[in-house]
Each structure stands twice: as C-alpha cells, then as structure tokens.
Amino acid sequence: MYQSLEDIIAAAKSLPQRQRLAVAAAQDLDVLEAVRDAVDWGVVSAILVGDKEKIKSLSQEAGLDLEKCTVIPQSDPIIAARHAVALVADGEADLVMKGKIGTADILRAVLNKEKGLRTGRLLSHVTALDIQGYDRLLYMTDGAMNIAPDLAQKAQIIQNAVDVLRALGNDLPKVAALAAVELVNPDMPAAVEAALLAKMGDRGQIKGALVDGPLALDNAVSLHSAEVKGIDSPVAGNADILMVPDIEAGNVLYKSIVYFAKARVAGVIAGAKAPVVLTSRSDTHQAKLDSIAFSAVFAAGLNK
Numbered sequence: 001m002y003q004s005l006e007d008i009i010a011a012a013k014s015l016p017q018r019q020r021l022a023v024a025a026a027q028d029l030d031v032l033e034a035v036r037d038a039v040d041w042g043v044v045s046a047i048l049v050g051d052k053e054k055i056k057s058l059s060q061e062a063g064l065d066l067e068k069c070t071v072i073p074q075s076d077p078i079i080a081a082r083h084a085v086a087l088v089a090d091g092e093a094d095l096v097m098k099g100k101i102g103t104a105d106i107l108r109a110v111l112n113k114e115k116g117l118r119t120g121r122l123l124s125h126v127t128a129l130d131i132q133g134y135d136r137l138l139y140m141t142d143g144a145m146n147i148a149p150d151l152a153q154k155a156q157i158i159q160n161a162v163d164v165l166r167a168l169g170n171d172l173p174k175v176a177a178l179a180a181v182e183l184v185n186p187d188m189p190a191a192v193e194a195a196l197l198a199k200m201g202d203r204g205q206i207k208g209a210l211v212d213g214p215l216a217l218d219n220a221v222s223l224h225s226a227e228v229k230g231i232d233s234p235v236a237g238n239a240d241i242l243m244v245p246d247i248e249a250g251n252v253l254y255k256s257i258v259y260f261a262k263a264r265v266a267g268v269i270a271g272a273k274a275p276v277v278l279t280s281r282s283d284t285h286q287a288k289l290d291s292i293a294f295s296a297v298f299a300a301g302l303n304k
Contacts, residue, residue, distance in 0.1 A: 001136065001137075001169070001170055001240075002136075002137050002168065002169075003135070003136050003137065004130050004136075004137060005128060005130040005137070005264050005266055005290045005293075005294070006130075007137075008128070008137075008168075008266070008290070008293055008294055008297055009041075009043075009289075009290070009293045011293075011297050012038075012041070012043040012292075012293035012294075012296045012297050013041050013042060013043060015043070015296065015297070015300050018042060018043065018044055018045045019043065019044050019045075019094040019095060019296040019299050019300060020044065020045050020047065020087075020092070020093040020094045020095075021035070021038070021044040021045070021046050021047065021093065021094070021095055021096075021097055021277075021292065021296070022047045022049060022084040022085075022087040022088055022092075022093035022095070022096045022097070023035060023046060023047065023048050023049060023050070023084060023096075023097045023099050024049055024050070024077070024080050024081040024083075024084035024085070024096060024097065024098060024099050024101055024106055024109070025049070025050045025051075025077035025080045025081060025098075025099040025100045025101035026048035026049060026050040026055050026071075026080075026099040026100075027050045027051045027054035027055050027058055027099065027100050028058070028099045028100040029058050029061060029062055030281075030283075030285055030288060031097065031098075031099050031100075031279075031288060032048075032055070032058050032059055032062040032064050033062045033063075033064070033285050033288075034285055034288035034289040034291075034292055035048075035064060035069075035097075035292070036059075036062050036063055036064040036065075037289050038289060038292045038293065038296070039064070039065075039068050039069065043292065043293055043296050044292060044296055045068075045069075045070075046068070046069040046070070047069070047070045047072065047084070047087060047092075047093055048066075048069050048070065048071045048072070049072045049074055049080045049081075049083050049084045049087075050072075050073075050074060050075075050077070050080045050099060050100070051073075051074070051075045052071055052073040052075075055071055056071075077099075077100065077101040077105065078101075078105055078109075080099075080101070081101055081105055081106045081108075081109040082109045082112065082115065084096050084097075084109070085106075085109040085110055085112065085115065085116055085117060086115040088117060088273070088274045089115050089116065089117060089273070090115075093274075094274060094275075094296075094299045094300075094303065095274050095275040095276070095277060095295050095296065095298075095299045096110070096117075096274065096275075096276055096277070097276075097277035097278075097292065097295075098276075098277065098278045098279065103278060106276070106278065107123070107269075107276075107278075110123070110269075110272055110276055111123075117272035117273040117274055117276070118272070118273070119271060119272060119273055121156055121159075121160065121271040122146070122149075122153055122156040122157065122160070122271055123145060123160075123269055123270070123271040123272060123276075124141055124142040124145055124146055124156070124157040124160045124161070124269070124270060124271055125141060125142045125143065125144035125145045125267055125268070125269055125270075125278070126139055126140075126141045126142075126160065126161045126164045126267065126268055126269075126270050127139065127140045127141070127143060127144070127254060127265055127266070127267045128265065128266045128267070128290075128294055129254075129257055129263050129265055130263055130264040130265070130266075130290075131257060131261050131263045132261060132262055132263065134221075138221070138239070138240070138241075138242060139161060139164070139165060139173075139240060139241045139242070140241070140242045140243075140244065140250060140253065140254065141157050141158070141160070141161040141241060141242075141243055141244070141250075142157045142243075142244070142247070142250060143244055143247060143249075143250020143251050143253060143254045144247070144250070144251075144254075144267065144278075145247075145269070146247065147246065147247045148246050148247070149246070151193050151196055151197070154177075154193060154197055154243065155197060155200055155205060155206055156271070157243065158175055158177075158197065158201075158206050158209070158211065158241070158243050159206055159207065160270040160271045161173070161175070161241045161243070161270065162175065162206065162207070162208050162209040162241070163208075163270060164268065164270050164298055165240060165241065166208055166301070167297075167298050167300075167301025167302050167304075168297055168298060168301055169301070170240060171208070172208065172209060172210060173208070173209045173210070173240040173241055174209070174210045174212075174234065174235040174238050174239050174240045174241070175201070175206075175209050175210065175211040175212070175235065175239065175240070175241040175243060176212060176213060176215045176219075176220035176221075176235050176236075176239035176241065176242055176243065177193070177194035177195075177197045177198060177211060177212070177213025177214060177215065177243045177245075178190075178194070178213070178214070178215060178216070178217060178220060178242055178243060178244055178245060178249070179191040179194050179213065179214035179215070179216065179245060180216060181214060181216055182214055182215050182216050182219050182229060182231055183214070184214060188214075190214070190245035190246075191213075191214040193245070194213030194214035194215070194245070195213060195214055197211055197213055197243070198211050198212045198213045209241075210234055210235055211235070212233045212234075212235035212236065213243075215231070215233075215235065215236060215239070217242070217253075219231055219236050219237070220235070220236065220237070220239040220242060221237065221239060221242075222237055223236075223237030223238070224237070225237070264286060264287070264290060265283075265287055265290070266287065266290035266291040266293070266294035266295075267279065267287075267291050267294070268291065268294055268295045268298055270298075274299060274302070275295040275298045275299050275302075276295075277291050277292055277295045279291050
C-alpha cells in the first residue's frame with residue numbers, strides 16, 4: 001500500500017512502460033508544465049491535441065520539449081476533446097487529460113456513444129489525500145462530480161473507488177460510508193443509506209472491499225475514537241476510502257484538508273474504460289502532476 005503521493009510518483013516512474021497520455025485542448029500552461037515533468041520523468045508519453053501554435057508558444061514557456069511529444073493540430077476544443085478521447089477508445093492512448101476546455105465538454109466526449117469511453121457505469125471522482133502527520137494515503141469519493149447520489153449510485157461510486165485501489169495493489173480496501181453519527185438514525189437519510197451500503201458489501205453487491213457504515217469521520221480514521229465509542233469493525237479507524245454522502249460534504253472536507261491541513265492531493269475520474277485526469281483550474285502544478293502520476297499507475301493496473 002502506498003503511504004504517500006511520493007510513493008505513487010516513484011511507482012509511476014518505475015512502470016515497465018510509459019503510459020500514453022492524450023491531452024484534450026492542450027494549450028494550457030499549467031497542464032503543459034505538469035506534462036513536462038511527467039514526460040521528463042518517464043511516466044508518460046504525451047499526445048497533445050489542440051491549437052498547434054498556442055501549444056508551441058506555451059510549451060516554450062513551460063520548458064516542454066515538443067520533440068518528445070506528438071502534437072495533433074485541432075483549434076476547436078470540442079473536436080480536440082473528441083479526438084483525444086477517441087485515441088483512448090481506439091487503443092492509441094491509455095488515459096486522457098482535460099486541458100483548456102470545460103469539464104462538461106470533455107465529459108460529453110468521454111460519454112459519446114460512438115467513440116467515447118462508456119462502460120454503462122456511473123462516472124465518479126476519486127481523490128488521493130496525502131495529509132501531513134497521517135500515516136498513509138486516504139482516498140475520498142465523490143466530492144467533485146455527483147451532487148446528491150441515491151443509494152444505487154452510491155454503491156457504484158464505492159465500486160469505482162474500490163476498483164481504483166485494487167488497480168493500485170490494495171486487494172481488499174476498507175470503505176467507510178460517512179455520516180454525522182455512527183448509529184442508524186431513521187431521521188438521517190445519509191446514516192440509513194450508509195447502513196444499507198454496509199449490508200450490500202456484506203452480501204457481495206459491492207465487490208472486493210470491506211464496507212461499513214454509518215461511521216462519523218473520527219470513527220473512520222481514528223482507532224482511539226472507535227475504541228472509546230465501542231465500535232467493533234475492521235473498517236473503523238482503518239478506513240482506506242471515505243465515501244461522503246453528497247457533494248457538499250465532500251467539497252468542504254476536500255477544501256478543509258487542502259487549505260487548513262496543507263495536504264497534497266491527486267484526483268481521477270473512474271468508471272470509464274480508462275482513467276480521466278480532470279483537474280480544477282485552481283489546482284496547483286503539483287496537484288496536476290500528482291494526478292497524472294496517480295492516473296498513470298491506475299491505468300497500468302487496469303491494463304495488467
């Protein structure tokens with residue numbers, strides 16, 4: 001199991017072969033700087049789809065050697081997104097990354113019925129959290145895509161995150177379905193659904209994981225808290241994956257960890273045929289680079 005994002009970067013650098021990264025609308029300075037490092041480290045080979053002249057100009061500014069990359073000219077970002085996704089669908093790339101294009105536009109390309117990456121499953125976001133003072137990586141889902149998932153969608157969101165961790169080498173991830181309390185309260189829908197998700201895990205409806213809930217955040221990550229509250233569970237205090245009840249809870253948790261705990265983060269969209277690197281415009285260069293490395297290791301695990 002990886003203890004930090006530095007461990008994931010080391011794993012990405014040691015992959016037996018570079019993962020092929022297709023960047024949609026690649027004319028974005030921050031993205032090209034992250035691609036530069038990932039290429040120089042031998043993590044990925046890059047296919048840059050977008051406005052050729054802008055890519056050339058920004059690559060010079062970023063210090064990215066375009067001799068090491070493939071550039072496919074396409075000035076229209078919507079068509080560039082379709083082309084980048086089609087490269088993955090056709091087996092010419094292993095993962096796709098959002099460049100200077102809206103999130104909705106690249107997701108439309110990913111979900112295209114003809115040349116997209118549909119699997120019939122819900123797409124969801126998985127975040128790796130490298131928190132100062134914590135002894136290992138934590139993973140959170142879904143604080144970025146699905147607004148208010150119902151029970152069936154939550155089961156798919158958990159399965160997506162489990163599949164990511166299994167591709168990273170964790171054969172039996174521990175999943176905490178979070179709520180405000182650790183007891184089933186009929187007046188709290190998140191707690192009721194968390195209990196149902198735990199039972200779905202017991203019955204094999206969520207595969208390859210140990211799922212428990214409801215668990216409050218302290219019970220999920222602190223053995224001491226779980227012991228004080230008398231919670232007997234292999235997940236309590238040892239959770240690998242935190243499943244938040246809705247996007248508001250996930251967004252607040254994510255930003256609290258980033259801005260107050262100064263955590264490093266990496267993210268990927270799962271549930272498609274291949275990883276989708278989808279970072280925010282406000283994400284740092286480090287977060288974009290970490291997300292490429294995280295997604296490359298995920299892609300390599302999928303392709304074993």
